[in-house]
Amino acid sequence: MVALKYFSAFIYGFCFLYPLFMSWLWITGSLFYWFRYEKKYSNPEQVPDLSIYPRIALIAPFYNEEDNAEETILNLLEQNYPNFEVIAVNDCSRDNTANILNRLAHERVNLRVIHHLQNEGKAVSLTTAALLTDAEFLLCIDGDSLLDHNAARWMVRQFMRSSRVGAVTGNPRIRTRSSLLGKIQVGEFSSIIGLIKRAQRTYGRLFTVSGVVAMFRKSALEEVGFWSNETLTEDIDISWKLQIRHWEVRFEPAATCWILMPETILGLWSQRLRWATGGAQAIVKFANIWVNWKSRRMLPIFFEYALSVIWSYAMLATIAIYFLHFFIPALDPFSVHGLIPEWSGLLIATTSMVQIGIAMWIDARYDKQIWRNYAFTIWYPIAFWILSMLTTVVAFPKAILRSNKVRGRWVSPDRGLQ
Amino acid sequence: MSSEKNIQVTLLNDRPLIFKKVRHHSRSELFISLLTNALGWAIWLYFWKVLLTSIAWYFGLRLAYDEWVIYGGWKALVLFLEFTAPYGLALCLVLWVWAIQDIWRFQKDIRRRDVRYPSIQADLLWTTISRQDLEKARTEKILECAHDANGELSYVAPHN
Numbered sequence: 001m002v003a004l005k006y007f008s009a010f011i012y013g014f015c016f017l018y019p020l021f022m023s024w025l026w027i028t029g030s031l032f033y034w035f036r037y038e039k040k041y042s043n044p045e046q047v048p049d050l051s052i053y054p055r056i057a058l059i060a061p062f063y064n065e066e067d068n069a070e071e072t073i074l075n076l077l078e079q080n081y082p083n084f085e086v087i088a089v090n091d092c093s094r095d096n097t098a099n100i101l102n103r104l105a106h107e108r109v110n111l112r113v114i115h116h117l118q119n120e121g122k123a124v125s126l127t128t129a130a131l132l133t134d135a136e137f138l139l140c141i142d143g144d145s146l147l148d149h150n151a152a153r154w155m156v157r158q159f160m161r162s163s164r165v166g167a168v169t170g171n172p173r174i175r176t177r178s179s180l181l182g183k184i185q186v187g188e189f190s191s192i193i194g195l196i197k198r199a200q201r202t203y204g205r206l207f208t209v210s211g212v213v214a215m216f217r218k219s220a221l222e223e224v225g226f227w228s229n230e231t232l233t234e235d236i237d238i239s240w241k242l243q244i245r246h247w248e249v250r251f252e253p254a255a256t257c258w259i260l261m262p263e264t265i266l267g268l269w270s271q272r273l274r275w276a277t278g279g280a281q282a283i284v285k286f287a288n289i290w291v292n293w294k295s296r297r298m299l300p301i302f303f304e305y306a307l308s309v310i311w312s313y314a315m316l317a318t319i320a321i322y323f324l325h326f327f328i329p330a331l332d333p334f335s336v337h338g339l340i341p342e343w344s345g346l347l348i349a350t351t352s353m354v355q356i357g358i359a360m361w362i363d364a365r366y367d368k369q370i371w372r373n374y375a376f377t378i379w380y381p382i383a384f385w386i387l388s389m390l391t392t393v394v395a396f397p398k399a400i401l402r403s404n405k406v407r408g409r410w411v412s413p414d415r416g417l418q
Numbered sequence: 419m420s421s422e423k424n425i426q427v428t429l430l431n432d433r434p435l436i437f438k439k440v441r442h443h444s445r446s447e448l449f450i451s452l453l454t455n456a457l458g459w460a461i462w463l464y465f466w467k468v469l470l471t472s473i474a475w476y477f478g479l480r481l482a483y484d485e486w487v488i489y490g491g492w493k494a495l496v497l498f499l500e501f502t503a504p505y506g507l508a509l510c511l512v513l514w515v516w517a518i519q520d521i522w523r524f525q526k527d528i529r530r531r532d533v534r535y536p537s538i539q540a541d542l543l544w545t546t547i548s549r550q551d552l553e554k555a556r557t558e559k560i561l562e563c564a565h566d567a568n569g570e571l572s573y574v575a576p577h578n
Contacts, residue, residue, distance in 0.1 A: 017502065017506070020506065021505070021506040021509055024506050024507070024509070024510055025506075025509055025510055025513060028510035028513065028514065029510075029513050029517075032513070032514055032517055036517070036521070044424035045424060070430060071428070071429065071430040071433070074428050074430065075427050075428040075429075078428045080426070102560060102577075105559055105560050111559075112558070112559050112560070112561070113559070113560045113561070113577070114560075114561045114562075114563055115560070115561065115562045115563070115577055116562075116563055116564075116565070117562060117563065117564045117573075118564065118565070120565050120569060121569075123569070124565055124569040127544065127569070127571070128563055128565075128571055130541075131541050131544065131545055131552065131571055132552075132555050132556055132561065132563075132574070133556060134536070134538075134556055136535060136536060146427040146428075146429070146435070147427070148425065148426055148427060149426035149427065149428075150426060163532075163533040164533075175435060175436055175437055176437050177436055177437060177438050178437050178438055178439060179451055180451040180454055180455055182437075199513070202513060202514075202517045203513060203516060203517065203520075204516075204517075204520050217533075218536035219533065219534050219535060219536045219537075219540070222536060222537070222540035222541065222543075222544075223540075225544060226544055229568070229569035256425070258425075258427055258435060343468055343485075343491045343492075343494055343495045343498075344494075344498070345464070345465040345467075345468075346465055346466055346467075346468045346469055347495075347498075348465065349462055349465035349466055350466075365424070366424060366425075367425075368424070368425075369436065375455075375459075376455055378455065378458040378459050378462050379454070379455065379458040382458070382461065
């Protein structure tokens with residue numbers, strides 16, 4: 001009974017301390033990144049001039065994107081880079097996307113279009129485009145996003161600085177801010193996704209590039225066999241494959257990409273469930289790094305993700321025990337007397353506000369209106385941990401049970417209330 | 419084109435870059451959205467109850483006294499700061515020390531100096547089409563492709 005009491009006290013402490021310590025780690029890691037790299041080298045007012053401009057391909061896969069295809073392509077064609085081609089991959093869309101892309105291809109010189117005869121999924125679309133170009137670097141975006149005109153210069157500069165760099169991920173910024181869900185995701189992309197990327201780069205490895213805006217060295221992709229078809233999140237998978245083969249994956253915050261995100265609960269849930277399943281798939285797929293000494297640098301990233309999975313289950317169990325102990329006296333030995341203790345609630349709340357504040361202060365350079373969303377992101381820390389907990393709990397068994405032979409295909413959720 | 423210097427994207431038909439105005443929200447949806455946000459703030463203020471009641475205590479209320487003294491809140495906080503918080507801070511310090519040694523290490527240690535250019539031979543490993551077909555396809559403007567069951571590119575031809 002005593003052991004049980006200590007065990008439950010340990011779990012209860014873990015539920016509280018894990019998000020708190022991770023938050024401290026993200027804040028301090030991001031501040032290091034900001035002062036050491038970003039402040040000086042990623043100033044969006046000083047667009048870099050490169051000594052050479054290697055050929056790049058801007059790749060955008062499309063599946064039923066008739067509402068956004070033209071805007072995405074015309075925006076890509078305005079890229080401020082002297083040596084590029086745009087490749088649009090139509091993944092067997094059932095709407096008017098094919099006709100829009102064909103018309104644009106006839107009108108524009110450096111646009112090429114690839115039509116798939118069957119729907120093959122994003123990973124296959126990217127691999128096909130990569131094989132059908134002779135460009136040295138591939139900048140991949142989603143079919144509904146707007147890449148900043150200077151993004152390619154910022155990203156190529158990272159490759160020019162080190163021959164070890166295999167991929168560079170950009171900075172996704174949210175366009176859909178008309179509802180509470182949209183606004184809190186603005187806070188999320190800065191305070192969670194942005195800070196994690198900075199903190200992980202401070203360490204030297206990334207859990208994932210942002211699939212919506214990432215540039216790859218083609219020779220690195222050739223070495224790792226391009227994108228994997230079976231994964232639900234091709235971005236996580238390719239990031240791990242590259243880093244396990246000792247390619248560096250960097251973050252370039254000045255390479256912004258303006259994206260549409262779901263603004264309905266159902267859309268958000270389905271998107272996050274896919275992300276969580278993809279993360280779990282990667283953890284299962286790359287678990288053998290623990291027996292490979294050469295992959296030791298990925299271990300902390302793996303460990304961090306594994307802890308988040310354990311936390312999700314521990315938190316769910318804690319919540320369940322808390323509510324059940326009102327009805328089942330036998331559960332009293334578990335030391336769950338309240339979900340948010342008074343002084344630790346204060347600590348968590350203050351830490352969250354500081355974290356969001358620092359994230360917005362850093363990102364305000366790329367997204368000047370970001371502060372307008374500060375008051376609305378109040379929900380985010382609570383919503384994030386609950387959403388993260390529920391999606392992880394559902395996704396992990398799904399990832400384990402999912403066959404590796406099943407192709408990773410999905411339909412995009414809603415694109416906000418435009 | 420955005421008027422802000424740091425944001426440069428091309429937009430169609432005067433579409434805004436940031437969608438701030440709600441087009442098909444009803445008044446009730448807007449009301450629910452604002453109410454939900456207000457509820458979020460209420461929860462947050464609850465988290466800050468200890469702090470707020472401390473201010474109130476200054477003005478003569480006893481709630482903070484109960485939280486901090488009667489229920490032993492200050493002891494728990496001191497215990498946390500004394501015995502637990504140092505682990506978190508140590509974790510942050512480890513990250514900084516690691517990052518500094520990493521910078522120092524890779525100033526001297528330059529890896530992958532022999533990085534090669536992409537090669538068509540390497541690409542051919544990942545497709546079943548011939549070298550001639552692949553080279554030709556790279557010059558075409560509009561293509562159609564098919565893939566085998568494993569997702570490997572197996573057919574490519576100009577699109578009519």
